[in-house]
Amino acid sequence: MSARPTRYGAIAIALHWVIALCIIAMIPMGFWMTDAIREPGTQALAYRVFQFHKSVGFLILGLTVVRIVWRLAHPAPALPAAMKPWEAFAARVTHAAFYGLMLALPLTGWLYVSTGWAVSADRALAVPTSWFGLLSIPHLPWIGEASAALRRTVAFQAMGAHAMLAWTAVALIALHVGAALKHQFLERDGVLAHMVPGLPHGDAPAAPLPGAREKWLGRCAGFGLVLIIAQAAAIAVTPAPAPQLTAVATARPAPAATQTAPAPLPADSSQATAWAVDYGASRLGFSGTHSGDGFSGRFEKWEGDIRFDPANLPGSRATVLVQVGSARTGDATQEDALEGEEWLDFKGHPVARFEANAFKALGGDRYEAAGTLTLKNASVPVVLPFTFAERDGVATVKGSLKLDRRALDLGMQSDSGGDWVSMDIGVLVDLKAKRAATRS
Incomplete structure (x- = not known):
C-alpha cells in the first residue's frame, strides 16, 4: 500500500x-x-x-x-x-x-x-x-x-x-x-x-x-x-410571479430587398461632381447612452457613391451602404449585442442603405441631404445636415443626425422603454473625398 x-x-x-x-x-x-x-x-x-x-x-x-x-x-x-x-x-x-x-x-x-x-x-x-x-x-x-x-x-x-x-x-x-x-x-x-x-x-x-x-x-x-x-x-426556490408580459407593437414595412454594392449613378449633363471617398481618413460613427454612461462606436466597413456640387444641387445624389456587422465600440459585450437579431441583425440583414436624392442649401457652407434609411425591415425618412468645404480638390464633409430606434425596431424587446439604451442614437459623418473622373 x-x-x-x-x-x-x-x-x-x-x-x-x-x-x-x-x-x-x-x-x-x-x-x-x-x-x-x-x-x-x-x-x-x-x-x-x-x-x-x-x-x-x-x-x-x-x-x-x-x-x-x-x-x-x-x-x-x-x-x-x-x-x-x-x-x-x-x-x-x-x-x-x-x-x-x-x-x-x-x-x-x-x-x-x-x-x-x-x-x-x-x-x-x-x-x-x-x-x-x-x-x-x-x-x-x-x-x-x-x-x-x-x-x-x-x-x-x-x-x-x-x-x-x-x-x-x-x-x-x-x-x-x-x-x-x-x-x-x-x-x-x-x-x-x-x-x-x-x-x-x-x-x-x-x-x-x-x-x-x-x-x-x-x-x-x-x-x-x-x-x-x-x-x-x-x-426549493420561490416560484416566479405571474407573467407580466407586455406586447410591443411595432410597425414593420415589407422586407427590404437584398442590398448590394451601390450602383454607379448614370452620367448625364445634369449630374453633379463625383467624389472618391478616402475611407482611411473618413469616419462613420454612432453614439448614445447605455446604463447612464455614454458610448460611441464606428462602422469599419462601408462604401458610397456620392455626387455633389453646391452649384448643382438638383443633380446631386448619394448612396451609402453600411456593413452593420462591422460596428465597433471597443466593448466586446456591446459589439456582440449589436450583431444580434434584436439590434442590427447582421445575419438576417447584413447591409443598411442610405439613399439621398434631395439636397438643400442652408447658407454659407451648410447644407442638408434628405433621403431614406433602410435598416432591417424598416425604411424611414431622414434628413442629414452637413457642412461642405473644398480645398485643392479635396472635400471635407461633416454632419450628424439623431435616429429614433423605435422607428427602426432596435432593441424593442429588451428595452422598449429606453431604461438601458437611449432612444435617440446619434450618427456622425466625417468624410474626406477627392474629385473623381466622371463615369460613363
Whole structure:
C-alpha cells in the first residue's frame, strides 16, 4: 500500500487558492450588483460588474475542471491518525460538496444569462457574454430558442438556485475555515500545512489509506450531498410571479430587398461632381447612452457613391451602404449585442442603405441631404445636415443626425422603454473625398 504525500503539490495549491479567492470575491459582488442594477445612480457600474462577474464565473468553471482532473491523478495528503471517524467523514463530504458547488454555481449562472431574461426587471433582456472582453462565450442554445414564458420561468429558477448555492457556499466556507483553524491552533496536527506552504507539519502520524468500504461510504455521502444541494437549489426556490408580459407593437414595412454594392449613378449633363471617398481618413460613427454612461462606436466597413456640387444641387445624389456587422465600440459585450437579431441583425440583414436624392442649401457652407434609411425591415425618412468645404480638390464633409430606434425596431424587446439604451442614437459623418473622373 503506497504512502500518501505530506502536502498538496504546487499546482493543486495554486488552483485551490486562486479558485478560493475568486469565490470569496464573487459572493459579495453578486449580492451588491443584484440590488445596484435597480438603482439609476449605480446601474452603469453594476452593468460592468455583471460582465466581470460572468467572466470570473467562467474562470472558476474552467479552473475547477482542471482541478478535478488533477485531483484524480494526484492523491490528497492523508488525514491525521488521531482524527475521529466522523470528522474524517465530514471532511470528505465537505470537499465533495465544494467540488459540486464550484461546478453548479457557474453553470446555474450560465443558464440564467442564456435565458435572455432579467429577473430584476422581469422582462426580456438579451445581453451577450464575453470573457474579460477577449472572446465571446456562447449562450446555451436550447434555451435561447424557447418561448418567452419558458425562458422567464427558467430564468427565475436558475437565479433562485444560483442565490441558494451562493448562501450554501458561504456556510461551507465558514465551516471549512473554522475546521482548518481548529486543526491548526487546537489540534496542532498540521492539517493546514497541507495547503499552506511554510507552515510546520504536525507530529501526529498519518492515518492509513481508507479501505474499500470507507472509500465507498465517503464517496456516496459526498455525491449524495452534492445531489441534495443541486436538487434543493433547483426546486426549493420561490416560484416566479405571474407573467407580466407586455406586447410591443411595432410597425414593420415589407422586407427590404437584398442590398448590394451601390450602383454607379448614370452620367448625364445634369449630374453633379463625383467624389472618391478616402475611407482611411473618413469616419462613420454612432453614439448614445447605455446604463447612464455614454458610448460611441464606428462602422469599419462601408462604401458610397456620392455626387455633389453646391452649384448643382438638383443633380446631386448619394448612396451609402453600411456593413452593420462591422460596428465597433471597443466593448466586446456591446459589439456582440449589436450583431444580434434584436439590434442590427447582421445575419438576417447584413447591409443598411442610405439613399439621398434631395439636397438643400442652408447658407454659407451648410447644407442638408434628405433621403431614406433602410435598416432591417424598416425604411424611414431622414434628413442629414452637413457642412461642405473644398480645398485643392479635396472635400471635407461633416454632419450628424439623431435616429429614433423605435422607428427602426432596435432593441424593442429588451428595452422598449429606453431604461438601458437611449432612444435617440446619434450618427456622425466625417468624410474626406477627392474629385473623381466622371463615369460613363
